[in-house]
Amino acid sequence: MKRSCMALVPVIVFAAMASFSLRSNIRVEAASEKNDLTQLLKNVQSGGLSFNKIGRLSFGPKGLLLVADVAGPAVVAIDTGDTGPLQKLTKRVDEVDVKVAAVMGAKPEEVVIVDMAVNTLSGTIYLSAHRKADNAAALVTVDGNGKIKVLDLDDVRYVRVPLPVSAGTQVRNITGVQFTEDRVIAAGQCNEEFASKIFSLPLPLTHDASGSMYSTETYHVAHGRWETRAPIQSFIPYQENGKSYIVGSFSCTPIAKFPLDDIETGAQVKGTSVVELGSGNRPVDMFTYKRDGKEWLVTNTDRFHHERRPLGPSQYWGVRVDMSYLAAEKTNEDAARRDISKKEGPTGIQVMDVLFFARHVAKLNDAEMVVLRDNDGGLNLELAPLP
Amino acid sequence: MRLSICRNGFLYFLCVSVCAGVACDRTYQDPIRLGETDTVTLSGDGDLKIITSLQSVSVPLSLLGPSLPDTIDDREVGREQGEQFLTVGIETTHETEFYPMTGSYHLTGTHFVFKPILPFVPEQSYIVRMMDCGKLLREEPFLFRRAEADAPEIESIFPLVDELPANHLKFYIYFNQPMQTGDIFDYFSLWDMTRGKLVARPFRHTELWSKDGLRLTLWFHPGRQKTGVNLNVELGPVLTQGHRYQLRVDASWRGMSGESLGKTVIKEFVAGPADHTQPDPSDWKITVPRKDDSKLRVTLAEPLDHAMIETSFVIEHLASEEQISTSITVELNERVLVFTPHQPWRSGHYSIVINPLLEDLSGNSLERPFEVDLQGVALPVIGNRVEFTVE
Numbered sequence: 001m002k003r004s005c006m007a008l009v010p011v012i013v014f015a016a017m018a019s020f021s022l023r024s025n026i027r028v029e030a031a032s033e034k035n036d037l038t039q040l041l042k043n044v045q046s047g048g049l050s051f052n053k054i055g056r057l058s059f060g061p062k063g064l065l066l067v068a069d070v071a072g073p074a075v076v077a078i079d080t081g082d083t084g085p086l087q088k089l090t091k092r093v094d095e096v097d098v099k100v101a102a103v104m105g106a107k108p109e110e111v112v113i114v115d116m117a118v119n120t121l122s123g124t125i126y127l128s129a130h131r132k133a134d135n136a137a138a139l140v141t142v143d144g145n146g147k148i149k150v151l152d153l154d155d156v157r158y159v160r161v162p163l164p165v166s167a168g169t170q171v172r173n174i175t176g177v178q179f180t181e182d183r184v185i186a187a188g189q190c191n192e193e194f195a196s197k198i199f200s201l202p203l204p205l206t207h208d209a210s211g212s213m214y215s216t217e218t219y220h221v222a223h224g225r226w227e228t229r230a231p232i233q234s235f236i237p238y239q240e241n242g243k244s245y246i247v248g249s250f251s252c253t254p255i256a257k258f259p260l261d262d263i264e265t266g267a268q269v270k271g272t273s274v275v276e277l278g279s280g281n282r283p284v285d286m287f288t289y290k291r292d293g294k295e296w297l298v299t300n301t302d303r304f305h306h307e308r309r310p311l312g313p314s315q316y317w318g319v320r321v322d323m324s325y326l327a328a329e330k331t332n333e334d335a336a337r338r339d340i341s342k343k344e345g346p347t348g349i350q351v352m353d354v355l356f357f358a359r360h361v362a363k364l365n366d367a368e369m370v371v372l373r374d375n376d377g378g379l380n381l382e383l384a385p386l387p
Numbered sequence: 388m389r390l391s392i393c394r395n396g397f398l399y400f401l402c403v404s405v406c407a408g409v410a411c412d413r414t415y416q417d418p419i420r421l422g423e424t425d426t427v428t429l430s431g432d433g434d435l436k437i438i439t440s441l442q443s444v445s446v447p448l449s450l451l452g453p454s455l456p457d458t459i460d461d462r463e464v465g466r467e468q469g470e471q472f473l474t475v476g477i478e479t480t481h482e483t484e485f486y487p488m489t490g491s492y493h494l495t496g497t498h499f500v501f502k503p504i505l506p507f508v509p510e511q512s513y514i515v516r517m518m519d520c521g522k523l524l525r526e527e528p529f530l531f532r533r534a535e536a537d538a539p540e541i542e543s544i545f546p547l548v549d550e551l552p553a554n555h556l557k558f559y560i561y562f563n564q565p566m567q568t569g570d571i572f573d574y575f576s577l578w579d580m581t582r583g584k585l586v587a588r589p590f591r592h593t594e595l596w597s598k599d600g601l602r603l604t605l606w607f608h609p610g611r612q613k614t615g616v617n618l619n620v621e622l623g624p625v626l627t628q629g630h631r632y633q634l635r636v637d638a639s640w641r642g643m644s645g646e647s648l649g650k651t652v653i654k655e656f657v658a659g660p661a662d663h664t665q666p667d668p669s670d671w672k673i674t675v676p677r678k679d680d681s682k683l684r685v686t687l688a689e690p691l692d693h694a695m696i697e698t699s700f701v702i703e704h705l706a707s708e709e710q711i712s713t714s715i716t717v718e719l720n721e722r723v724l725v726f727t728p729h730q731p732w733r734s735g736h737y738s739i740v741i742n743p744l745l746e747d748l749s750g751n752s753l754e755r756p757f758e759v760d761l762q763g764v765a766l767p768v769i770g771n772r773v774e775f776t777v778e
Contacts, residue, residue, distance in 0.1 A: 053568070053596070071598055102477055102486035104505050105513070112569035132567040133508045135600075135643065149466075150489035150504045172595045172604070280621065304588065304610075305622060 037062055037079055041159050043207040049076065049153040049160075054128045054137035057117035060179035065117065065126060067139070068186065072162060073171035075186055077205045078139075079157040080119065080126075087144030088123040088364065089383050096372070097379040099148050100140050106131050113379065116360040118370045125362075125370055125381065126151075142381060159207040163188070163199050164265075171197070173231065178246075180237035183211070185246055185260070187232040196231045198246065198258065198269060212265040233283045234299065240327060247326060249283035249299055254335070257326055275325050275349065276337040278311075280304040287363040288323060289386050295323040298369070298386070300358045311340070311351075316374055318355025320387070322348030354384050443502035444475055444515055451499055452519020464492040464499075471521045473501050478512040478528060485516070507531045509645055539564045539642030544634070544654045545693035546748055548720050552662040553628040554612050554749045554757070558605045558654070559693050560636070565600030565643045574637040575605065580655075581630035589625040600643075604694070609750075613758055626658040662749040665756050665769055666691060668741055673775045676732050683713070683726040683775070685739070690721035692746040699742035702726065705774075706735050732777045741771040 037044075040060065055068035063082040066075060093099070101111035114128040125142040139151040163171050163186060174188040186199040201211035232248035239245070244260040248271065256271035277283075281301040288297050298320045306315030325336055325348060339345035355361065359379065360372040363386075371384045448455055451472050469492025476487040490503035507513065509531050516526045545559040571594055577586040588608065595604040607625045626632065636652040666689065674684035683702070702711040713726040743754040750757035753769045 052598075071596065071600075099486045103489045105477060105488045105503055106508055106511060107477065110508070130569045131505065131508070132569045133511075133641075133645065134506070135565065135568055136505050138505055148486065152489075152491070152504050154504075170598070173593060308622070 037064060038204070040064060040204050041077060041079065041157075041206075042204040043209075044079070044157050044159055045207055046157050047154050049078070049156055049158050051076070051137035051153075053135070054130060054139070055114055055174050056176050057115045057126055057128050058176075058178050059117050059119050059126075060184075063119055063121055064179070065119070065139075066177045066179065066184060067128060068174035068177045069160070070171075070174050072160070073174060073188070074160050074162045075174075075177050075184060075199075075201060075205070076158055076160045077184070080151075081157075082119050082122045082124055084121040086121065086123050088368070089125065089142070089144055089146065089370070089381070091146065092380055092382040093142060093146045093148075094375075094380050095378050096142065096148070096381040100127060100129055101131075103140060103148050103150050104129060104131050104136070104138050106133065108378070113360075113372065116362055116370065116372050118362040118364050120364055123364065127372075159205050161201050161205050162208065162210050163201075164210045164213045175231055175233050176235050178235065178237055180244065180246075180260075181239075182244075185235070185237060187235055187246075187248065189231040198232070198260075200260065214265070214269045234286045236286045236288060236297075238326065247286070247297070249277075249286055255297070255299070255321065273335045274328050275321055276335055277301070277319055277321075277349075278338050278340045280309065284359070285361050287361070287369070289363055289366045289369075291366060291386065296386075297321045297323050297326075298352070298355075298361065298363070300355050300361050312356050314357040314374065316355075316357050316359055318352050318358055318361065320350050320352055324348065350387075352387060354387070442506060443500050444473075445495075445498045445500045446473055446515070446517060447498055448494075450525070451517050452522070452524060454520050455499065461496060462494050464494055466490075466492065468492070469499075469501070472518050473499050474516045474518070475501055475503065475513055476516075478514055485514070487516075536644035536646055537564070538646040538649050539566060539640075539644065541636060541648070541652045544652075546690050546721060548690055549656050550659045551626070551656050552660065552749045553624065553626045553658045554661040554663070555626060555658070556607055556609065556612060556748065556750045556757075557692075558634065560603045560605060562601050562603070562642070566603075567641045567643065568594060568596065568600075571603075571640070574640040576635045576637070577625070578633040578635055579627075579630055580633060581627075586625055586632075588622070602694075612749075628658050628660055631655065631657045662689070662747060662751065663756055663758060665751045665767065666745065666747045666753060667769050668739075668753070668773045669770060671773060673739075673773060675775050676728075676777055681728055681732065683728070685724040685726070685773075687722050687724065689747050692748065693717070693721070695742070695745050696724065699745040700724070700726070701740040703738045703740060704733060704735060705738055707733075711737070734777050736774060736776050739773045739775070741773070743769075743771050 040062070051067070051069045052071035053069065055070040058066050060066060060077070063080045065078045065080050067078060069076055097108045097111070097113060100113060101108040104111055110132050112130045112132065114130055117126045118124070119126065123144050127140045127142070129138045129140050130136070131138065139153070140148060141151055142148050163174070165171060172189055174186055177184065177186045183203055184201040184205060186201070188197055188199070198214045199211060200214070231250070233250060235246045235248035237244070238247045238257060245257045246260060247255060247257045249255050254273040255275040255277065256273045258269045258271045281303050283299050283301045286297065286299045288295055298318060300316065300318035303311055303315040303317060311317055319338065328336065336346055336349065338349045343351040354371070357374040358371045359374050362370045364370055364383065367386055368383050369386055371382055373380045373382060455472050466489070470487060473492070474485070474487035475490070476485055488503040488505070490501050493500040493502070512528055512530045514526050514528050517524050540563045542561040542563055572590055572592050575590055577589040579586050589611070591606040591608045593606070596602065611622055611625050632655070634654040634656070636648065638648050638651045641647045670688040672686040674686070676683050696715065696717060700715060702713060703709065704711060712729040714729070716725045716727070717723070718725055741753060744752050746752045753771050755766050
């Protein structure tokens with residue numbers, strides 16, 4: 001008999017699940033099993049999840065991960081089962097791009113990290129990644145100890161919701177996907193005319209069901225024009241006086257809010273620009289947090305012409321905006337403009353030093369965020385304090 | 388022992404040779420074909436082995452640590468436990484740090500099998516590490532070599548015409564196989580032949596692929612092509628009227644076959660006057676079908692957006708209100724649309740209904756010009772129907 005350093009524990013996959021075969025490698029389950037997501041997901045699938053082109057990420061309640069499948073086009077909601085306890089990243093993960101590529105079996109130059117989200121229940125960080133050699137998609141997790149692994153998509157429960165389209169329209173890009181209280185919102189662009197669209201998917205998200213699509217029109221403060229063509233680059237859901245909005249950020253870089261209540265499918269939704277952050281920037285991520293009774297909107301951006309007109313030490317920079325600007329009376333052509341000559345100004349609009357070199361940011365709580373930070377071409381992953 | 392994979396014809400080759408430790412030479416013996424197996428088995432026999440694909444790595448229990456039972460029945464093994472005995476990862480310059488691929492482990496009774504979640508990548512060197520309770524016993528490198536495959540080709544770049552408006556917006560590039568995606572814009576450049584220099588940051592860095600991955604929509608940055616917009620003011624427009632340009636696609640860009648384009652692909656054009664005028668179907672010339680030629684021809688006043696043409700036209704027989712099924716081609720420098728009916732025309736009046744969003748090369752649509760304040764501006768009303776009669 002050989003000595004054994006540990007018991008080899010057999011892994012029983014889905015043995016406890018009541019399931020039946022839908023296709024050879026897909027099972028349909030009752031929604032009440034495991035993590036109770038009955039109010040959020042319907043017609044849940046198990047096994048056989050794949051992505052045509054993986055994109056943006058965000059977390060909903062109960063460890064529900066939303067993933068944009070750009071070439072689907074679809075929104076996939078994954079029950080990660082990752083509901084805690086909270087174990088925050090204990091130390092910075094250096095060269096995370098090298099390590100993510102390695103667990104995907106490739107060199108770092110062969111892998112693109114597309115987006116990042118953090119599960120606020122567990123502290124685990126999720127990265128969507130793309131391997132160039134075979135266009136393979138992966139979800140990669142980084143736990144509190146910095147351990148990195150690829151999520152096995154054959155081993156998750158999910159629903160895939162195709163984005164609504166009308167005759168002749170094709171979704172070319174999905175620039176964001178977010179949970180709200182009563183629906184999931186995605187933003188993107190359709191067709192060759194590059195029009196900006198908002199997609200509304202009702203809860204519970206239902207496998208193979210769809211939702212509504214709206215067109216958008218936004219006043220671009222820096223342009224002094226109304227635009228339909230600029231796509232929303234990032235957005236967050238927003239409530240004001242009991243009404244639902246999304247707050248979106250566009251290239252060059254107006255922040256605008258769009259009403260979502262009582263909108264007919266196919267309608268043109270007119271956004272109200274409330275803040276202009278300055279030209280030549282492409283927003284990447286957005287979130288809000290509260291500090292000392294005040295709510296702040298944080299967004300990080302990629303500066304288009306950093307080399308020509310640098311704003312700071314990096315093309316990647318970020319800002320926080322007092323959320324009271326969203327209810328401002330001065331909008332559109334009179335919207336507040338960030339003073340591009342200073343780090344702060346007007347009052348309530350501040351460049352955040354901690355966001356220089358930030359490629360992606362995600363809020364962990366009102367005191368900390370996760371930052372995927374550029375390090376001379378490589379990437380580090382760290383927790384950073386919110387001011 | 389060492390593993391490597393060699394190329395022969397259209398097969399994936401896995402070559403396995405044995406030597407002590409990691410510092411073995413790279414002389415391979417004649418290969419032995421393993422046929423359709425997807426698993427490389429480390430047998431320690433020193434023979435070169437050939438397989439057609441590679442999905443997993445199998446190691447005899449005798450090569451692993453004594454702590455691993457070798458008489459156990461078939462079963463899956465948890466990842467953390469499996470990684471105590473066998474890991475597979477890429478060769479890295481970071482000798483002190485080894486990050487194994489994530490995958491599943493399986494005991495067959497005689498072998499320990501690792502299957503990665505993402506498949507192995509051809510032309511990538513991997514290291515197989517065999518351990519006993521995490522203590523390294525031996526490691527073997529191998530190279531999974533790609534089968535010979537066809538190089539990708541660019542089949543066409545639209546617009547085909549060699550004069551483009553100075554406020555031109557986008558190209559459609561057709562490939563004969565899907566390309567490797569992610570960070571693709573380093574493969575594109577715009578050479579100003581008149582100035583003899585590259586144009587700085589001409590493209591919008593958003594990858595827009597068709598669903599089959601064979602068509603890329605490449606945009607000039609709209610913020611630079613639109614008059615008065617900040618990037619246009621600060622950086623200037625991408626194109627200057629009268630200048631000649633080369634849109635270049637770099638030879639090193641690889642397709643999904645793993646092969647590269649092999650040569651730089653160039654589309655040469657001259658920048659003509661900027662176009663701020665909406666396309667107007669009343670300016671188009673209709674050549675109606677005849678008995679000896681069933682094709683309906685529409686001569687345009689200017690080339691239109693290549694991709695939008697496909698879905699922007701509906702032909703109706705007015706009396707019956709039936710839609711006529713046709714195929715559409717574009718001829719003569721993209722100035723003539725040719726509609727070929729799938730059924731013979733009936734005599735009577737017809738209407739061509741055009742999608743108001745149909746654009747010209749500068750983004751001007753029937754609905755609105757590309758450059759306009761949408762607030763408080765009365766846009767010209769341009770009809771989107773053209774009628775014709777078949778005798």
